[in-house]
Amino acid sequence: MSEQTLSRARAGDEDAFGKLTEPYRRELQLHIYRIVGSTQDAEDLLQETLLAAWRGLGQFEGRASVRAWLYQIATNRSLDALRASRRRSEDQRVSQLPEPTRWNEPVRLEPYPDLLLEGLPDEAPGPEARYETREAIALAFIVGLQHLPPQQRAVLVLRDVLGYRAGEVAEMLETTEASVNSLVRRARAAFESRLPATERERAPLPNSKLEREIVGDFAEAIESGDVEAMVAALTDDAWLTMPPLPHAYQGPSAIGAFLRGAEERRGAPLRLVATRANGQPAFGCYLSAPDSEVARGFSLFVLTLEGHHISAITWFADSSAFPQFGLPPILL
Numbered sequence: 001m002s003e004q005t006l007s008r009a010r011a012g013d014e015d016a017f018g019k020l021t022e023p024y025r026r027e028l029q030l031h032i033y034r035i036v037g038s039t040q041d042a043e044d045l046l047q048e049t050l051l052a053a054w055r056g057l058g059q060f061e062g063r064a065s066v067r068a069w070l071y072q073i074a075t076n077r078s079l080d081a082l083r084a085s086r087r088r089s090e091d092q093r094v095s096q097l098p099e100p101t102r103w104n105e106p107v108r109l110e111p112y113p114d115l116l117l118e119g120l121p122d123e124a125p126g127p128e129a130r131y132e133t134r135e136a137i138a139l140a141f142i143v144g145l146q147h148l149p150p151q152q153r154a155v156l157v158l159r160d161v162l163g164y165r166a167g168e169v170a171e172m173l174e175t176t177e178a179s180v181n182s183l184v185r186r187a188r189a190a191f192e193s194r195l196p197a198t199e200r201e202r203a204p205l206p207n208s209k210l211e212r213e214i215v216g217d218f219a220e221a222i223e224s225g226d227v228e229a230m231v232a233a234l235t236d237d238a239w240l241t242m243p244p245l246p247h248a249y250q251g252p253s254a255i256g257a258f259l260r261g262a263e264e265r266r267g268a269p270l271r272l273v274a275t276r277a278n279g280q281p282a283f284g285c286y287l288s289a290p291d292s293e294v295a296r297g298f299s300l301f302v303l304t305l306e307g308h309h310i311s312a313i314t315w316f317a318d319s320s321a322f323p324q325f326g327l328p329p330i331l332l
Contacts, residue, residue, distance in 0.1 A: 006066075010057050017054055024067055025050075026120050028074050030112070034136070034157050035078040037146045039110045039324055045081055049074040064171070071162070072172040075154050082150040098261055100247040101254050107146045109243040111139070111277035111302050111316060113325045126163025136161045137279045139302055139314050143243075144194040152187035159184050201307035206279060214305060215274070215281045222283075225269040231256040233310050240313045255313070271295045275325045277302045284319070284327040295331040297322050 008016035028049060033042035052073050060069055117137065125133070135141060145153050151173070158169045159180070166184075170177045204210040214233065221229035231252045240249040240258060249255045263269070267290070272283040282302040286295035297319030304312035322329060 006060075006062075010060075017057070020066055021050055021053065021070065023121070024070050026116065026118075028070055029116060030120070030137070031071065031157065031162070032074050032078050033112055034142060034145055034161065035075070035150070035153055036081060037107070037109045037142060039112055039116075039321060041081060045074070045077050049077050052077065064168070068164070068168065068172070071158070071164075075158065075172055079150050079154055096261075096265065097245075097247055098249075098254075098257050101250040102248050103246045104241065104248045105147065106244045106246050107143060109139075109143060109146055110321055111282065111300060111314075111325075112137070112142070113321075114276035114279060115326060116324070117279065125161065126165070128159055128165055129163030130160040134279055138304070139278045139280060140195060140304065140312070142278065144191050147194060148187055148191060152183050152190070155180055155183040156187040156191060160188070203280075203305040203307075206276075210308070211281060211305060214308060214310065215303060218303070218310060219272050219274070219283060222285075223269055223272055225263055227256055227259045227263060230259055235306055235309045235311045238309075238311050238313070240315065242315045242317055245317075270298065271331055273327055273331070275300075275327060277325070280304060282325075284322055284325060286331045293332065297327065297329050300325070300327075 005016045005019050009020055029042050029046045032045045033039060053070060155169060158164045166177045166180045170180045218233045234252050240255045249258050268288055271286040275282050275284055280302050285299045287298040288295040299317045300321055301313055301315045303310050
């Protein structure tokens with residue numbers, strides 16, 4: 001950071017402020033998303049963070065880096081937003097859906113477009129980091145975070161994803177190092193119990209030939225309405241979930257029953273457009289009305305791969321996220 005640039009920014013030079021903050025915009029937005037679970041809220045809170053930084057630049061003493069200072073603001077804005085948005089848990093059981101394997105705790109969650117991951121810095125996280133970048137973007141990781149209390153969530157991300165030391169996190173959250181260590185111990189215990197087993201076969205590399213084959217075959221089965229082929233692509237313990245609904249279906253039999261019911265309710269096969277979310281293959285789904293050639297945005301799903309099969313389908317049952325993924329609203 002140039003002291004001259006910082007001085008100009010403090011004097012009210014917006015271009016200088018942009019030079020200070022622009023390198024961190026993408027990573028700050030991802031950080032906020034990890035904490036709040038919403039792509040749209042992350043975008044809004046990023047703007048609030050930058051506005052707060054602009055207004056508070058005169059109080060920035062330079063004891064920490066600009067990056068750490070921005071993370072401090074972004075984290076606290078995210079925690080404030082979570083406190084303000086606490087809602088009563090509502091029963092979201094939907095009568096037309098088959099009985100699930102289990103009822104999950106409802107989680108507010110949106111997929112994160114890979115388009116927003118472009119341009120992230122290549123620098124390694126700090127020395128305290130426990131998770132690889134790819135792992136810390138995956139949907140299973142984000143879901144696990146959303147089940148933690150907000151402050152534990154923030155501490156886990158700052159310590160184990162970004163690699164900040166306990167003392168640095170304590171300063172960001174205006175608490176003690178002992179409190180941070182206690183929070184992260186509890187967070188790790190609760191969080192790691194929810195992560196998929198580490199001994200499982202790893203997913204194919206993104207955009208590899210194997211990934212394209214698995215995903216392409218599954219997409220072809222969906223567009224042809226071939227439920228048996230969809231089921232054949234699954235691992236024996238695969239899960240299908242639909243945040244924020246609590247329904248969770250495990251195994252080919254339960255997922256097959258759900259998929260057959262979905263085909264019957266729609267009355268027409270889906271059309272798909274490939275995209276990527278959370279570092280994973282995904283599809284925007286489109287559905288045509290009877291006697292119409294126009295297919296409108298219907299839903300979005302994200303696939304988790306394991307070896308040569310699909311171990312999870314996460315279904316987001318609306319098209320509100322399509323613009324963020326660059327997906328068209330209709331297909332002709």
